[in-house]
Structures are given as structure tokens and as C-alpha cells.
Amino acid sequence: MYLHEELETLTRTEIEALQFERLLRTLRRCMKSPFYQKRFAENHLRPDDIRSLDDLRKIPFTTKQDLRDNYPFGLAAVPMSEVVRLHSSSGTTGTPTVILHTQKDLDEWANAVARCLYMVGLRRGDVFQNSSGYGMFTGGLGFQYGAERLGMLTVPAAAGNTKRQIKFITDFGTTALHAIPSYASRLHEVMEEMGIDPERDTKLRTLIIGAEPHSEEQRRKIERMLGVKAYNSFGMSEMCGPGVAFECQEQNGMHIWEDYYIVEIVDPVTLEPVPEGEVGELVLTTINREAMPLLRYRTRDLTRILPGDCPCGRHHKRLDRMKGRSDDMMILKGVNIFPIQIETVLMQFEELGTEYLITLTNEEANDLMTVEVELKEFSDDYARLQALTREITRQLKDEILLTPVVKLLPKGTLPKQEGKAVRVRDLRKTLI
Amino acid sequence: MTVHQISIFVENKSGTLLRVLDLFKDAGIQLIASTISDTVEYGIYRVICSDPSKAYEVLKAAGISASMSEVFAITLDNQPGRAADAVRVLSQAGIGISYLYSFLLGGKGILVFRTDDAERTNEVILRERLASLDDEALVALV
Numbered sequence: 001m002y003l004h005e006e007l008e009t010l011t012r013t014e015i016e017a018l019q020f021e022r023l024l025r026t027l028r029r030c031m032k033s034p035f036y037q038k039r040f041a042e043n044h045l046r047p048d049d050i051r052s053l054d055d056l057r058k059i060p061f062t063t064k065q066d067l068r069d070n071y072p073f074g075l076a077a078v079p080m081s082e083v084v085r086l087h088s089s090s091g092t093t094g095t096p097t098v099i100l101h102t103q104k105d106l107d108e109w110a111n112a113v114a115r116c117l118y119m120v121g122l123r124r125g126d127v128f129q130n131s132s133g134y135g136m137f138t139g140g141l142g143f144q145y146g147a148e149r150l151g152m153l154t155v156p157a158a159a160g161n162t163k164r165q166i167k168f169i170t171d172f173g174t175t176a177l178h179a180i181p182s183y184a185s186r187l188h189e190v191m192e193e194m195g196i197d198p199e200r201d202t203k204l205r206t207l208i209i210g211a212e213p214h215s216e217e218q219r220r221k222i223e224r225m226l227g228v229k230a231y232n233s234f235g236m237s238e239m240c241g242p243g244v245a246f247e248c249q250e251q252n253g254m255h256i257w258e259d260y261y262i263v264e265i266v267d268p269v270t271l272e273p274v275p276e277g278e279v280g281e282l283v284l285t286t287i288n289r290e291a292m293p294l295l296r297y298r299t300r301d302l303t304r305i306l307p308g309d310c311p312c313g314r315h316h317k318r319l320d321r322m323k324g325r326s327d328d329m330m331i332l333k334g335v336n337i338f339p340i341q342i343e344t345v346l347m348q349f350e351e352l353g354t355e356y357l358i359t360l361t362n363e364e365a366n367d368l369m370t371v372e373v374e375l376k377e378f379s380d381d382y383a384r385l386q387a388l389t390r391e392i393t394r395q396l397k398d399e400i401l402l403t404p405v406v407k408l409l410p411k412g413t414l415p416k417q418e419g420k421a422v423r424v425r426d427l428r429k430t431l432i
Numbered sequence: 433m434t435v436h437q438i439s440i441f442v443e444n445k446s447g448t449l450l451r452v453l454d455l456f457k458d459a460g461i462q463l464i465a466s467t468i469s470d471t472v473e474y475g476i477y478r479v480i481c482s483d484p485s486k487a488y489e490v491l492k493a494a495g496i497s498a499s500m501s502e503v504f505a506i507t508l509d510n511q512p513g514r515a516a517d518a519v520r521v522l523s524q525a526g527i528g529i530s531y532l533y534s535f536l537l538g539g540k541g542i543l544v545f546r547t548d549d550a551e552r553t554n555e556v557i558l559r560e561r562l563a564s565l566d567d568e569a570l571v572a573l574v
Contacts, residue, residue, distance in 0.1 A: 380439030
């Protein structure tokens with residue numbers, strides 16, 4: 001039932017003792033990172049000042065901006081010769097962020113993912129197909145190494161080419177698939193076209209879904225369509241990637257591995273802890289990482305800790321489904337996109353004004369982004385308007401890796417913005 | 433010689449067109465010819481009217497995206513086949529027509545068009561003795 005029985009079944013007291021011990025080790029390590037040396041000095045703080053888990057709150061938060069400001073290696077807490085892997089954020093606007101790993105970090109990451117997959121019932125002998133993008137996207141290599149660590153035959157199918165995915169599923173006898181939730185319904189649609197009944201013609205029994213917000217109803221629908229059990233997964237590249245928190249077979253909240261992370265939920269405005277069980281921003285401290293420990297990292301994800309014990313016997317806290325973001329990040333087809341990326345591209349065009357609106361819709365479970373932007377000056381030249389539309393579309397695609405629909409609008413057509421501008425309308429329906 | 437045309441960038445929303453026409457009405461501007469080209473992305477409303485400069489000012493003051501440009505307008509005898517003759521000489525000269533609309537006014541056929549080469553179009557009009565109009569001559573036909 002447990003892959004790491006000793007660690008998974010720790011009592012709360014044992015978890016907290018282990019966390020404190022690992023926190024102290026992490027703090028000592030942080031003193032080798034130029035960023036944290038400076039941060040501690042500025043705040044007249046020394047690792048010795050942290051005498052209990054509660055003292056963690058004396059340490060300032062770390063933000064994504066800190067990662068940008070110290071790009072690429074300013075947070076390294078080990079000599080670069082010990083770093084064996086680097087993952088970087090995909091955005092090309094402004095400064096990207098980088099996460100560094102030692103070999104031990106990669107091992108521990110694989111262990112965490114393996115633990116998650118074992119928890120949902122996967123074993124050596126299963127065939128695991130990963131339809132996540134590979135490369136810098138951590139959902140690729142993260143699941144690959146975790147599934148291999150567990151001893152499963154692991155198929156790095158990567159994203160796209162639905163017919164080929166289905167051929168792999170039937171030919172290789174795939175029993176478990178990792179996919180973003182919106183892709184699951186696409187898969188079902190194409191299976192129907194190909195005359196394949198997922199329950200009769202495939203061995204698919206387990207689906208790992210994550211990286212994209214989805215409702216309980218959506219999960220149940222995916223389970224019915226494909227005849228599988230679908231488990232929610234939570235990860236983020238700053239915390240390695242997948243394997244941070246995962247549902248157990250109870251399918252009621254995601255256990256976050258507290259031997260890897262210290263969890264706080266804070267009010268995103270006051271930054272004070274919220275009362276137990278209330279929604280706030282998830283703040284994580286890595287306590288099992290060498291190359292680049294992060295202290296009190298503001299994830300910007302909004303969630304809450306589910307109260308009560310889980311019947312599975314694990315006392316690691318359970319996170320509720322993500323409720324949204326405390327910033328303006330959008331998640332489209334599993335890709336993280338910030339409005340500022342769109343804005344930066346648009347503002348490079350002389351022909352365009354400053355008003356724009358991003359609308360997200362989902363036609364038949366396919367996420368679609370429409371970017372409406374006002375023209376500064378209008379000239380009656382259809383060919384030029386078309387060429388301009390094409391060029392904007394191309395540059396946006398280079399930036400966000402998805403192709404949006406671009407619409408040029410007359411000046412003054414978009415609703416006038418008063419106060420904080422509303423740049424994004426999310427009209428996506430939660431149900432498939 | 434050319435006439436002035438007003439092009440208005442209209443959103444594909446009912447109401448925008450009425451707003452434009454009401455502005456013209458209030459300003460005492462008369463339409464001579466107009467056409468809407470409507471594509472998925474954007475609609476362009478092109479207007480030939482009694483007072484293009486005033487029309488442009490009125491639209492601008494109302495915050496409506498518009499531009500004023502010059503297009504060719506030639507008169508043709510009111511007989512079948514005259515438009516074909518006119519387009520043929522342009523085509524033979526290798527001139528491409530970007531858009532064109534036609535109407536009857538004062539017993540004459542009128543072709544309004546823009547081409548991809550204004551200079552050569554002028555040459556062809558002169559050489560072939562096509563009867564082209566300016567704003568004044570056009571309004572005189574109303």
C-alpha cells in the first residue's frame with residue numbers, strides 16, 4: 001500500500017520533528033547561496049534565530065521575481081560543478097527563471113513521483129504512457145524518471161498526435177496515462193472516430209490528470225468516458241515539477257509530501273496565516289533539496305488544507321483543488337501564460353493602441369484564446385490589416401507557444417478601463 | 433483625377449452602422465454610394481458622399497475610426513459592356529484592382545475603384561481618354 005511506508009505513515013509529531021531537522025539543514029545550505037546570504041543579512045537574521053517550526057515565519061517570503069532578479073545562478077547553494085540538471089521557464093518575455101538540481105535532487109524528485117504513482121495503485125508491470133511535453137516542461141522528465149523508478153515500462157509519447165497516442169495505448173497495452181484533463185476528452189473523441197472502445201479495446205485503467213484546473217464533475221466525466229480512475233496531481237517547476245502533491249485512492253484531496261515541503265497557507269494581501277481550513281495562497285519551503293532550496297516560496301496558487309484525517313493512513317496534509325491564482329496567470333492547454341507576455345508582444349507594434357482584451361473559451365474542450373486589440377490609426381488597406389494580423393499571431397505564438405485568434409478592432413471599441421484594467425475574460429466552462 | 437472616399441472601420445455589431453448614418457444625417461451629409469465589406473475579422477464601410485471632408489471631421493469628433501483616401505471614379509455611357517471595356521484596359525496594362533463598386537447616377541454608369549498602382553492608372557486613364565471625376569464633378573451629377 002505504501003512505497004515508502006516509514007515516511008508515508010509518520011504521525012504529525014514525527015512529521016514536524018523531521019521537518020524541523022530538515023529545515024535547519026536547509027538553512028545552513030541557504031547560507032551558501034548568494035541570494036539568501038544577502039536576504040538574511042538585510043533582515044538581520046541568522047539561521048540560529050530559527051528555533052522552532054513556528055520561527056519559519058521570521059524568514060521573508062521568496063517570490064518568482066526573486067528568481068528572475070537572480071537569474072540564472074544566484075540562488076545556487078552548491079558549487080555549479082555539482083549541478084547536473086537545469087529547468088527553465090518557457091516564457092521569453094523579460095527574464096526567465098531557472099531551477100537547478102544536483103543528482104540527489106533528481107533522485108529525490110523521482111522518488112516523490114514514484115511514491116505518488118504507487119499510491120494510486122501503479123506497480124512494476126504497468127505500462128505508463130506520458131503525453132506531457134518533454135524538454136523544459138517538467139511534466140515530461142518528471143513523470144518519466146518517477147515511473148521508471150517505480151519499475152514501470154514508461155513510454156515518453158510526449159504531447160500531440162492523438163492517433164499515434166491511441167495506437168501506442170492499444171499496441172503497448174498502456175495501463176496508465178498522464179494527460180492534461182482537456183486532452184482526455186480529445187482522446188475519447190478520436191477513439192470513437194477510430195471505432196475504439198476504451199474499456200473493451202484498451203488496458204487503460206488509470207489516468208493522471210493535472211496542470212490544468214478542473215472540477216470534480218469533469219473528473220467523473222473523464223472516468224466514465226474512458227473507463228478509468230482519474231487522479232489529480234499537483235506540481236510546479238519551482239518545486240521540481242510533478243510529485244509535490246497527489247491524490248490517494250480516496251480521491252479526496254492531494255497529500256502534499258511534508259518530508260519534502262513545509263506548507264503554509266497565507267492571506268495573499270496581509271500575508272498572515274489564514275485560519276485552519278480556509279482558502280489562501282500556498283507557500284512552500286523546500287526541505288529536501290540541495291542545489292536550490294527555496295524558503296517560503298509564494299506559489300500564487302490559491303487552495304486550502306482539507307481538515308480531518310484521511311482513511312488511507314497518511315498524515316501528510318491534503319490540499320484541496322486549486323481555487324485559482326493570486327496573480328493573473330492563465331493556464332491554457334497546460335501552458336502557463338501571463339497577460340504581460342501578450343501585452344509585451346502587442347506593444348511592439350506601432351500600429352496598435354494600448355487597449356486589448358484576452359478572452360478564453362473552450363469549444364468542445366479545446367481551449368481557445370482570442371486577443372482583441374485596438375488599432376491606433378485606421379487605414380483602408382485590407383491587405384495590410386491581414387498582414388498585420390498574421391504577424392501579430394505569429395509573434396504571439398512564438399511567445400506563448402499556442403496560436404491565438406487575433407482580432408483588430410477600431411479605436412474606442414473595447415470597454416474603457418477604469419481603475420485596475422481587466423485584461424482577461426475567462427469564459428471557459430468547467431464541464432467538458 | 434480622383435474622388436475622396438471615407439472608410440470607416442466598423443465592428444461587426446449592429447448599431448455601429450446606424451450611429452455613422454445618424455451622424456451624417458445630423459450633419460446634412462448625403463450618401464452618394466456606399467458599400468460594406470464584411471469579413472470574419474473586420475468590417476470596412478466605404479462611403480462616397482456629398483461632403484467628404486465634413487464627414488471625416490464629424491466621424492473623428494465622434495471618436496469613430498475612419499480614414500479619408502482618394503479613389504478613382506470614372507463615368508461610363510449607360511450601355512451594357514462599358515464596364516468590361518474599362519476594366520479590360522486596366523487589366524491589359526497589368527494593373528490590379530483592389531476593390532471596385534459601381535452605380536448609376538444622372539443617367540451615367542459610375543465605377544469607383546482602387547488599384548495597386550495609382551500612377552500607372554492615371555496614365556491609362558489619360559491615354560484611353562476615360563472620363564474620370566473629381567469630387568465637384570461627381571456631386572454635380574447628383
